[in-house]
Amino acid sequence: MSKRDDEQQEDKHSGSAVGGGLLDRRLFLKRGLQFSTVTALAAGDMTAQGEEDAAMPAPAPQAVEPWMRQPGKPFSNYGQPSKYEKNVIRWVAGNPDVPGNGVSWTPFQDLEGIITPNGLHYERHHNGVPRIVPDRHRLVIHGLVEQPLMFTIDQLKRYPLESRICFVECGGNSNASWHKHPTQTAVGYFHGLVSCSEWTGVPLSTILQEAGLKPQAKWLIMHAADAVSLSVSIPVEKAMDDAILALYQNGERVRPENGYPLRLILPGWEGITNVKWLRRIRAVTEPVMSRSETSRYTELLPNGKARQFSFIMEAKSIITSPTIGFQMDGPGLYQISGLAWSGRGRINTVEVSADGGKSWAPAELQEPVLPKCFTRFRIPWQWDGKTAVLQSRAIDETGYVQPSRAAQLKERGTNAYFKFNAIVSWEIASDGYISHVYE
């Protein structure tokens, strides 16, 4: 197939309805698309370079490097990333007055797939990471139960376990999007208060059944073992549905900054309710009305009232590449890649626009597509070198459509802080410079 045929087929695939150069999402399976300025080698390049295997001459441009001439590094008991990836880090934004109060961000600009490696899971602490000695940690369930119980971690590890790959998102994620002017920073350092792991632990329902909830128990107050004694109220229905007392994260024990030795996971619910360092569950009739559910983690509406106990994180998507920091390489074929998720279930569709929302094309969703979990979407894009605005829009299995920023501001006002989930726009200028814009 000649290059010319390819181009014609691209036009056919992209269809007249979609502008901006978005191509059919499966187009990259076709032959002959060139996604980068790869080096074509001439026959004369194929000269031997002194490699051991003379029958397999190396092409001249591919030198025998020093690391092929000496033994490599030894085995290790616990591996670490390459030193050349030392800039792939959580960026810390702490409160200068209270060092342990702040956040650190997952660097989505440098990551791919749906799993967040444990070292890069986002952090949100109110007073740092408690230095818990696991053998001394206890979980107590008391209050409106038939039989108050106390568990060691070793006892919990013997219970029937359940695993689930799901996201945890801070209610304050993406809050810079409420600012008057678009923040110009890497996508992860602005939307990266969300991460996705395989969590394994004891279904909370098992423990509640063992203790025996009394009929008047409608809420559970969850207490953390950190220095602010964080406490949060959870309705019993969610606890009995899919809540997990997580002991393991991506196979190994939960990391200290993620709640070691025990974290509550409420799939699809905002981060603050996924209580870390969980030590006590008290069954009660009414929510505790703690600071974290009254003055904080509530949403002030234009009419002056506040939305409270709006636990579920609505459908959202972000493009992770190309975004700020990505080096465009002139006009040509690119892949747009990003993440979508919904606290209500599976992602049904992600649509991508390259013309600021005038037209949309469906992206390819990477299998497996799991409920309340990151879904990776990708779509090829033929950039013509003119200014373009990239956007993504998630639709979940309930039919909910990720709103435009304008619609979200209209509903929630300009004083909002929590739960921004509107469409994010990235402008690619004709010189390849990428910036965050409001459309």
Added chain:
Amino acid sequence: MSKRDDEQQEDKHSGSAVGGGLLDRRLFLKRGLQFSTVTALAAGDMTAQGEEDAAMPAPAPQAVEPWMRQPGKPFSNYGQPSKYEKNVIRWVAGNPDVPGNGVSWTPFQDLEGIITPNGLHYERHHNGVPRIVPDRHRLVIHGLVEQPLMFTIDQLKRYPLESRICFVECGGNSNASWHKHPTQTAVGYFHGLVSCSEWTGVPLSTILQEAGLKPQAKWLIMHAADAVSLSVSIPVEKAMDDAILALYQNGERVRPENGYPLRLILPGWEGITNVKWLRRIRAVTEPVMSRSETSRYTELLPNGKARQFSFIMEAKSIITSPTIGFQMDGPGLYQISGLAWSGRGRINTVEVSADGGKSWAPAELQEPVLPKCFTRFRIPWQWDGKTAVLQSRAIDETGYVQPSRAAQLKERGTNAYFKFNAIVSWEIASDGYISHVYE
């Protein structure tokens, strides 16, 4: 529901066909099963202990610990496991004469779920981990192609990417199972040359199509950039099917010991073919017959002939808990948990026996069940305190049934070394001591 009712129901659920105390796999969803000797608290225990929130008195046995009275540790750019998990490591078994030649094992006895954290992915190196400078690394494709090509890592990162959660297993995994006497060591340090990650990279077919394979190209010789210049032959059909040039592992860039900056992933095929530090692909008509595919990684049969190019890892399962090192706590309810996988597709069923293979009960398979991927299985077990022998048996979607050790020895002889995938047996003695046995 009284304890007595529970016991009767257990008997009913376990059924007369299954002995040894295996219970219905979904039984743990029922109310009132007690899996550990949890502490029941008396009403008098619920005395305040000087906590800030006087409305929420702590039960007396749950002290206010020192880590609740002082600010916690600060945020971190890249997280690490708790220091209390310092024994959860890859155990290294190196060749004393060649330090970089050996293996390190994934500690399954301490892990749960299906994802292997990157720090604990098994290693198998022939001459250590090369110190590759990623900007200087090149991938070349040459030989029987229309257009030889050379790629930098940055160029490859711009290609359309694909993700896949799959296992990689060394052909030599579980080789101690061929020994005359059963090895007595932790399950991971004996069956842990297999790990499971989400790999993301460029489909190899994309690159092959761009270079244009000539019709006579039937094999691809894959060359590594390590100090032994490892080379392996791969049939073109597999390369065009589901092979990935992996750049990312569980979200972040591939770790050095797993092939940084570029690793070939051949889902379901033995580890040696998943070439790390990939630098060159040569399209040829015949396999190269390198050391790794003649004197090594072939299987000597009883008739003196050797099985060669038997790439696919057949269905296999291992119980990970309770196994050697697990502390039995007297008669009572336990959960049996383990991993199953098949190089031919999905796991269809895992059956568990508690009476040395006389009777079998189906285990619960944790969703998602993905092809060529770890599947976590679990089943509750009522131990009566008598000697028991636990076994697991995987059946994959092709109908292949994991064989008994006797059947595997009969087929492959006693001089075999590679690709042991037979049933593994664990004896629980009446005093709770666990050992590996041959049945």
